[in-house]
Amino acid sequence: MLRMIFQRLIIAVPTLFVIITLAFAMIKVAPGGPFDGERALSKAVQDNLNRQYKLDRPLLEQYAHYVGGVARGDFGPSFQYRDQSVTGLIRQGLPASILVGGIALLCALGAGLGLGVWAAQRAGRLADRLVMAAAATGLALPSFVIAPLLALVFGVALRWVPVAGWGGPGNLILPVIALAVPYAASIARLTRAGVVEVSSAPFVRTARGKNISQTRLLWRHILPRALMPVVSYLGPAAAGILTGSVVIETIFQIPGIGRYFVQGALNRDFTLVMGVVIVYAALIIVFNLIVDIALQWLDPRTRGQST
Amino acid sequence: MTATNAMTSLPRAPMAVLSVIVLACLFGPFIMPYTAEQMDLLDTYAAPSLAHPLGTDALGRDVLARLLAAGRISLAVGLAATLASSFIGISYGALAGYRGGWTDQAMMRFVDVVYALPFLFFVIVLMVVIGRHMWLIFIAIAAVEWLTMARIVRGQTVSLKQMEFIQAARALGLPPWRILLRHIVPNLRSPVIVFATLSIPQAIMIESFLSFLGLGVQEPMTSWGSMIKSGVVDMEFAPWLLVSPAVILAVTLICLTVLGDAIRDALDKRASAGL
Numbered sequence: 001m002l003r004m005i006f007q008r009l010i011i012a013v014p015t016l017f018v019i020i021t022l023a024f025a026m027i028k029v030a031p032g033g034p035f036d037g038e039r040a041l042s043k044a045v046q047d048n049l050n051r052q053y054k055l056d057r058p059l060l061e062q063y064a065h066y067v068g069g070v071a072r073g074d075f076g077p078s079f080q081y082r083d084q085s086v087t088g089l090i091r092q093g094l095p096a097s098i099l100v101g102g103i104a105l106l107c108a109l110g111a112g113l114g115l116g117v118w119a120a121q122r123a124g125r126l127a128d129r130l131v132m133a134a135a136a137t138g139l140a141l142p143s144f145v146i147a148p149l150l151a152l153v154f155g156v157a158l159r160w161v162p163v164a165g166w167g168g169p170g171n172l173i174l175p176v177i178a179l180a181v182p183y184a185a186s187i188a189r190l191t192r193a194g195v196v197e198v199s200s201a202p203f204v205r206t207a208r209g210k211n212i213s214q215t216r217l218l219w220r221h222i223l224p225r226a227l228m229p230v231v232s233y234l235g236p237a238a239a240g241i242l243t244g245s246v247v248i249e250t251i252f253q254i255p256g257i258g259r260y261f262v263q264g265a266l267n268r269d270f271t272l273v274m275g276v277v278i279v280y281a282a283l284i285i286v287f288n289l290i291v292d293i294a295l296q297w298l299d300p301r302t303r304g305q306s307t
Numbered sequence: 308m309t310a311t312n313a314m315t316s317l318p319r320a321p322m323a324v325l326s327v328i329v330l331a332c333l334f335g336p337f338i339m340p341y342t343a344e345q346m347d348l349l350d351t352y353a354a355p356s357l358a359h360p361l362g363t364d365a366l367g368r369d370v371l372a373r374l375l376a377a378g379r380i381s382l383a384v385g386l387a388a389t390l391a392s393s394f395i396g397i398s399y400g401a402l403a404g405y406r407g408g409w410t411d412q413a414m415m416r417f418v419d420v421v422y423a424l425p426f427l428f429f430v431i432v433l434m435v436v437i438g439r440h441m442w443l444i445f446i447a448i449a450a451v452e453w454l455t456m457a458r459i460v461r462g463q464t465v466s467l468k469q470m471e472f473i474q475a476a477r478a479l480g481l482p483p484w485r486i487l488l489r490h491i492v493p494n495l496r497s498p499v500i501v502f503a504t505l506s507i508p509q510a511i512m513i514e515s516f517l518s519f520l521g522l523g524v525q526e527p528m529t530s531w532g533s534m535i536k537s538g539v540v541d542m543e544f545a546p547w548l549l550v551s552p553a554v555i556l557a558v559t560l561i562c563l564t565v566l567g568d569a570i571r572d573a574l575d576k577r578a579s580a581g582l
Contacts, residue, residue: 015420018420023432026432026433136561136564136565136568137561139564140508140557140560140561140563140564140565141557141560141561142512142515142516142560144515144516144519144532144535145515145535145553145556145557145560148535148538148539148542148549148553149549149550149553151539151542152542152546152549152550156542156543156546157546163542163543243428246520247516247519247520250520251539261428261431262520262521265431265432265434265520265522266520266521266522273431273432274432276428277428277432280428281428
C-alpha cells in the first residue's frame with residue numbers, strides 16, 4: 001500500500017512539471033504582450049514594465065524563475081490586477097470554490113447512492129424505470145443549462161432563493177444543485193448496475209442462504225463490491241465538478257477561482273490563468289491518488305498485498 | 308451489417324424530435340421572414356407574439372431565426388469535431404494496438420497522462436493564447452474527445468490481432484498498413500459507431516460550454532451556448548431569451564444521448580449473442 005502511494009507520488013511530480021512547463025510555453029508563445037492596450041505605451045514605459053515583470057531577461061532565466069516561484073507557491077504577479085499576486089487572488093477564491101464543489105460532490109454521492117440502491121432493489125419495476133429515465137436526462141444536461149433554468153424558476157419567478165450572490169447559506173442551494181445533478185445521475189446509474197450485478201453473485205446467494213438480515217447483506221456484502229465502479233468514477237467526477245464550477249461561479253457570481261479563471265481568460269491575464277490551471281491540476285492529481293488508495297482498500301484481493 | 312440492423316430498431320420518439328430539429332435548422336432559415344442578423348431597434352426585447360413566435364433580443368433580432376442559425380453551427384461543430392476526433396482516435400488506437408510492445412506502452416502512457424490533465428482548461432488556455440476562430444473550436448474539441456476513442460480502439464485491436472484471420476493475413480505476407488486498413492479497421496465499426504454517436508452530444512456540449520464562457524463562436528455568428536450566455540444576462544425581464552436556447556439544447560442533448568445508448572444496447576446484445 002505504502003509503495004503504491006509512493007509510486008503514484010513519483011508519477012505525480014513529473015505530471016505537474018509537464019503542466020507547469022506547458023503553462024510557461026503557452027504564455028511565451030502567445031502573440032501580443034500583456035500590456036498591449038488600446039493606446040500604445042511609450043518605449044520607456046514599456047521597458048520599465050518589462051523590467052518590473054522580469055520580461056527582459058533571457059527565456060531560460062524566466063523559466064527557472066517561474067518554476068522556482070511555483071515550487072514555493074508563488075505564481076507571479078497578475079497582469080491585470082496590477083497590485084495583486086496570482087497567489088493572493090487564488091487564496092482569496094479557493095475557500096468559496098472548495099466549499100461549493102465539496103458540498104456538490106457530497107450531495108451527488110448521497111443522492112446518487114441512495115437513488116441507485118433504491119432503484120436496484122426495485123429493478124424492472126416502474127420506480128426503477130422512472131429513476132433511470134431521470135438519471136439519463138440529468139446525465140445529458142450540462143451544468144450551464146441546468147443552472148440558468150434553476151435560477152429562472154426558483155430565483156426570478158418563484159423568489160424562493162436568491163438568484164445570485166454570495167454570503168448566506170441560501171446562496172449555496174442553486175449552485176450546489178446545478179453542479180451536482182449530472183454527477184448524481186452518473187453515480188445513480190453506476191450504483192444501480194453494480195448492486196444488480198453483485199446481487200446475483202454466488203457469494204451473495206450463500207449469504208442469503210445463511211439467513212442474515214437484509215440490511216447487513218446490503219451493507220456488508222453487496223455494497224463494498226458494488227461500489228468499486230462508483231469509487232473509480234469519483235476521480236473524473238471531481239475533475240468534472242471543477243470544470244463545471246467555472247460556469248457555476250460565473251452564473252451565480254460566486255467569488256471563487258473559477259470566476260478568476262474566466263475573467264483571466266477573457267482579459268488575457270496569462271499568469272492568472274496558468275496559476276489557476278496548475279492549482280486545478282494539483283487538486284485533480286491529489287484526488288485521483290485518494291481514489292486509488294480507496295479502491296485498494298475496498299478490494300479485499302489487494303488489501304493485504306504490498307504491491 | 309450489425310450497425311445497419313441496429314439503426315432500424317432505434318426508439319422512434321427521440322429520432323423524430325431530432326429529425327425535426329435538424330430539418331428545421333437546415334431548411335428553416337430559407338423560409339423565415341427574418342434573417343438571424345436582421346436588427347429592428349424599434350422592437351427590442353419584444354415578448355413572444357405572432358410576428359416573433361419566440362420574441363426578439365436586445366437588438367430586436369428574431370429569436371427563432373437566431374435559434375435556427377445557431378443550431379446549424381452547434382450541430383455542424385458537433386458532427387465535424389466527432390469526425391475529426393474519431394479519425395485521430397482510430398488511427399492512434401489501431402496503430403498502438405497493432406504495433407504492441409514498447410510503442411504501444413509509450414503511446415498509451417501518453418494517453419494516460421493527457422487523460423489525467425484537466426484538459427478542457429488547456430483548451431481554454433489554447434483559445435486565449437491563439438485566438439478565437441471557428442476551426443480552433445473543432446481542433447479544441449477533437450483534442451479532448453479522441454482519447455477515449457483511442458483507448459477503445461486499441462483494446463479492440465489487441466484482441467482482434469489474436470484472431471485467426473489476422474494471423475492468416477500476416478502469414479500471407481500482407482504489409483501491415485494493408486492488414487490495418489482492410490482487416491482491422493472495418494472490424495472496429497461497432498464500438499466506433501457506438502462511441503462516435505455518444506461523443507456527438509459531448510462535442511456539442513463542449514462547444515456550448517466554450518461559447519457560453521465567451522470563448523467559442525463569436526458575433527455576429529451565434530451558437531446555442533452563446534445564446535444561453537446572453538439570455539442569462541437579461542433573464543430577469545426577458546426570460547424568453549434564455550428559455551428557448553436552453554430548452555432546445557437540452558432536448559437535442561437528451562435525444563442524442565438516448566439514441567447513443569439505444570445503439571450501444573442494440574450492438575451489445577448482438578455482440579453478447581455470439582458475434
